[in-house]
Amino acid sequence: MNFTKHINQAARWIAISILVLVMVSWVLSLAVSFDVVADVNPDQGGVGPSDKHWLGTDHMGRDVFWRMVTGSDAFVGPGLLACGVTLLFGVPTGAIAGYLGGIFSSIVRFLYGVLGSIPRFVLVLVVCTIYGNDPSVIALTAGIAYAPALGEAIYERVDRMRREDFVKAAKAHGLSQSDILFRQILWHNCRRLITRHCLFLFGFYLVLESTLSYIGDFGVEEPNPSWGNMLAFEFGETAGNALAWLGPAFAIWCTVLAVAITTDHLSEQRRA
Amino acid sequence: MPDRTSISLEVCNLTIRAGERCLVHDVSFSVQGGEIVALVGASGSGKSMTAKACLGLVRPNPGVVDGQIIVRTENERHAPYEQPPGKKRIETLNRFRGRLVGLLSQDARGALDPLWSVGRQVTEVLQLSQPQLEVTPRHIYDELTRAGFGQPERVATLYPHELSGGMAQRACIALALARGSRFIIADEPTTGLDPTVQYAILQQLRQVAESGIGVLLITHDLRILPDLAHRVMVMHNSRVVETIQGTALADAQSEPAKRLFEATSKIAGRRL
Amino acid sequence: MKPYVEPPLRLEGITKFYRRGLFGKADAEPTLDDVDLTVHRGEVVGLIGESGSGKTTLAQVALALAPIDSGTATVLGSNLHSLPHRTLQRFRRRAQLLFQNASAHLNPGLNVVQILGESARLHRPNTPVKEAVDEALAWVGLNHRRDAFPFQLSGGECRRVGLAKVMMARPELLIADEPTSGLDAGLKAELIDLILEQHTQQSSLLIISHDLPLVKYACSRVVVMLAGRVVERFATATMGQQTHHPYTNSLLAAAGMGQPSPEQQTGATTSLRNGCPFVEQCPAKTGPCTSVRPLPVQLGPEHEVACHALGDDS
Numbered sequence: 001m002n003f004t005k006h007i008n009q010a011a012r013w014i015a016i017s018i019l020v021l022v023m024v025s026w027v028l029s030l031a032v033s034f035d036v037v038a039d040v041n042p043d044q045g046g047v048g049p050s051d052k053h054w055l056g057t058d059h060m061g062r063d064v065f066w067r068m069v070t071g072s073d074a075f076v077g078p079g080l081l082a083c084g085v086t087l088l089f090g091v092p093t094g095a096i097a098g099y100l101g102g103i104f105s106s107i108v109r110f111l112y113g114v115l116g117s118i119p120r121f122v123l124v125l126v127v128c129t130i131y132g133n134d135p136s137v138i139a140l141t142a143g144i145a146y147a148p149a150l151g152e153a154i155y156e157r158v159d160r161m162r163r164e165d166f167v168k169a170a171k172a173h174g175l176s177q178s179d180i181l182f183r184q185i186l187w188h189n190c191r192r193l194i195t196r197h198c199l200f201l202f203g204f205y206l207v208l209e210s211t212l213s214y215i216g217d218f219g220v221e222e223p224n225p226s227w228g229n230m231l232a233f234e235f236g237e238t239a240g241n242a243l244a245w246l247g248p249a250f251a252i253w254c255t256v257l258a259v260a261i262t263t264d265h266l267s268e269q270r271r272a
Numbered sequence: 273m274p275d276r277t278s279i280s281l282e283v284c285n286l287t288i289r290a291g292e293r294c295l296v297h298d299v300s301f302s303v304q305g306g307e308i309v310a311l312v313g314a315s316g317s318g319k320s321m322t323a324k325a326c327l328g329l330v331r332p333n334p335g336v337v338d339g340q341i342i343v344r345t346e347n348e349r350h351a352p353y354e355q356p357p358g359k360k361r362i363e364t365l366n367r368f369r370g371r372l373v374g375l376l377s378q379d380a381r382g383a384l385d386p387l388w389s390v391g392r393q394v395t396e397v398l399q400l401s402q403p404q405l406e407v408t409p410r411h412i413y414d415e416l417t418r419a420g421f422g423q424p425e426r427v428a429t430l431y432p433h434e435l436s437g438g439m440a441q442r443a444c445i446a447l448a449l450a451r452g453s454r455f456i457i458a459d460e461p462t463t464g465l466d467p468t469v470q471y472a473i474l475q476q477l478r479q480v481a482e483s484g485i486g487v488l489l490i491t492h493d494l495r496i497l498p499d500l501a502h503r504v505m506v507m508h509n510s511r512v513v514e515t516i517q518g519t520a521l522a523d524a525q526s527e528p529a530k531r532l533f534e535a536t537s538k539i540a541g542r543r544l
Numbered sequence: 545m546k547p548y549v550e551p552p553l554r555l556e557g558i559t560k561f562y563r564r565g566l567f568g569k570a571d572a573e574p575t576l577d578d579v580d581l582t583v584h585r586g587e588v589v590g591l592i593g594e595s596g597s598g599k600t601t602l603a604q605v606a607l608a609l610a611p612i613d614s615g616t617a618t619v620l621g622s623n624l625h626s627l628p629h630r631t632l633q634r635f636r637r638r639a640q641l642l643f644q645n646a647s648a649h650l651n652p653g654l655n656v657v658q659i660l661g662e663s664a665r666l667h668r669p670n671t672p673v674k675e676a677v678d679e680a681l682a683w684v685g686l687n688h689r690r691d692a693f694p695f696q697l698s699g700g701e702c703r704r705v706g707l708a709k710v711m712m713a714r715p716e717l718l719i720a721d722e723p724t725s726g727l728d729a730g731l732k733a734e735l736i737d738l739i740l741e742q743h744t745q746q747s748s749l750l751i752i753s754h755d756l757p758l759v760k761y762a763c764s765r766v767v768v769m770l771a772g773r774v775v776e777r778f779a780t781a782t783m784g785q786q787t788h789h790p791y792t793n794s795l796l797a798a799a800g801m802g803q804p805s806p807e808q809q810t811g812a813t814t815s816l817r818n819g820c821p822f823v824e825q826c827p828a829k830t831g832p833c834t835s836v837r838p839l840p841v842q843l844g845p846e847h848e849v850a851c852h853a854l855g856d857d858s
Contacts, residue, residue, distance in 0.1 A: 166651070173640065173709070174666060174713065189653040314728055315698075436595075437595075466594035468795060468798045470798060471794075471798030472798075492728035499800070532730065535730040539758050540799075540801075
């Protein structure tokens, strides 16, 4: 029993470290103006790790490490934006629907059902073909596509507390409606839930963006780096530096795993 | 009139432990056919555990570590805890569960099959106890009338979720009677019911006892005991601290018993 | 604060239909049917009723937590149902309701100290929070559970925290809805004593319960409800010593405080707008009971009964 506990503990620490690393690399990519796009040295292509290039170069001679760092910009920024969008669309609608009940909640949940029935990835693809590859647009779409899931979760919790006379008792005690809904219910009871969902969306966005870039005509286009397109670009190259594609692949895998572990850790075990 | 003393449910030196904690310690008593024996005590005193052990509903952990439960009728004797835990013990239990010893639980509605009407459940039980019988509606109504229903034709068509708490408990009594149980273990059968309903159910139990069935009544509500129980056993901290005649509750000697009866009398507004 | 000559709680002619369905269609039978109830300053009144009598609905309607279809609810001098929202909210602090469902008072995401702390900040802003919370915890005897979350508390402990929270507001009117249901005898006595401790000549208490002995212990006056109507009112001192409504008799018998009545069914009462709701089970039913609604008749100085069998023969 103890053994499992220690493994879980270790996993959590590693997961959080990975996420921190990702955020650091994002900040770095915004701050550092390292030219990873144009610094093309074909004659130095496919070289392994060295002092100058920590992870070697890709087949066009560009530094893999710094391309990876810059590549994090492709999903972290928009990922956070997607989270913001989903919070904006999901939380108020779910909370008010749960609080008021009646026709309003029926309508809201119907809309959730309609929107939620469209596969998220397909929706993003469609939007991309119409509006092009602007990451903000992709983020917005992903955020809206995820909002029903978050909204439904919030609705369920708020509705349950309303039915359990919690809201009535709080009113009887002299609390205002806004205090009840926003502080009592959302803040004290839904924080973990919201964090879990946002984390999930963040991980989802990474996979989404990587897939789009990997496919090619969507997402981030060459020569700008993204973990997805680095993977696509280097995967076929048999000769040369394997790290050029292993690096981004491993990075994607680790980050998604870290998100999963952290989300799981945040699940509410307190509730009996 | 059958010799009632030959029909008994005996508990001998029953001890139940959960790891280090002792939940029931060296409890002994017997219930004869036609008697109502009450087991009272505060929550956590071990009374429910004792009742469950009579039907083998206590898992090995917590486990019955010592003692016997013996169910005797004119020509049978069953002692499940004489067998080692496992298949043999379960076989012994199955030979008297339901057929000889029935259970009324606090959540009566939960004890009924939600998908079958009351009439259908009575039919099934009748079929089980008398396989050669062709069950007609008349048989069903007779059983329901025996349990005190005034409109058996109507009740037979109802589903458990359509029954009030009191009606559901009556239906469970009907099932126990239809099964032909010689003993009924009633674990807090009236807790949570309205007073007039409680009264009616307890009157029904008295009638059931008068017909020769032995009743072990577990309750924390002492106000129902006078005029009902022939003997009252007071449990405190896993032991039986005192056994009193039902007619002489005021003569309780032990501290826990006195405290219980005093607290009840205070609110009952009269001496018990 | 001007002392009120008005009784702190005065309900007159309260009628309420529950509405169901997407469009709020009203039930055929009212949940509350022309109910009058008054609690004077300094009184402890008991409202007796079983499930379906409408007592919980009455409690909520009294404090404007649910709408009514007709009648007036005057609490501490104001007609609550006509007050604007903001005023009503501020008003609520002076009249509190202790809910039957103990966990309604407890925010599942907060522990005991935090729950009481919020209440203290709201209702006792002039006292340091820690002091107010410690005082409340000491009063209900739950200092050892201060860090527990609601799901870790037992039923009795939940009730005590709820009580501490409600009393933080020092209400002038307290309505306690089934405060002791689900507790065993010792805890019942403890809790009701706690509630009575806080009751003074300046405050008023309405205890709603199905537990007749409890009401006899705590209250000076009793009102009996059945199927949404008041069927009897009397002073506790005379309980059992006079002719009661047949329904009250069955309650007394069930509590072991009266004569056992002949075999009665545990079927539902029929609620008829005309006639008496007890008619199916009443041992004393006469002609008009199925068709004419019994009106309250004064049988004594503080005794009123709505029953054809009792009212009509004097």
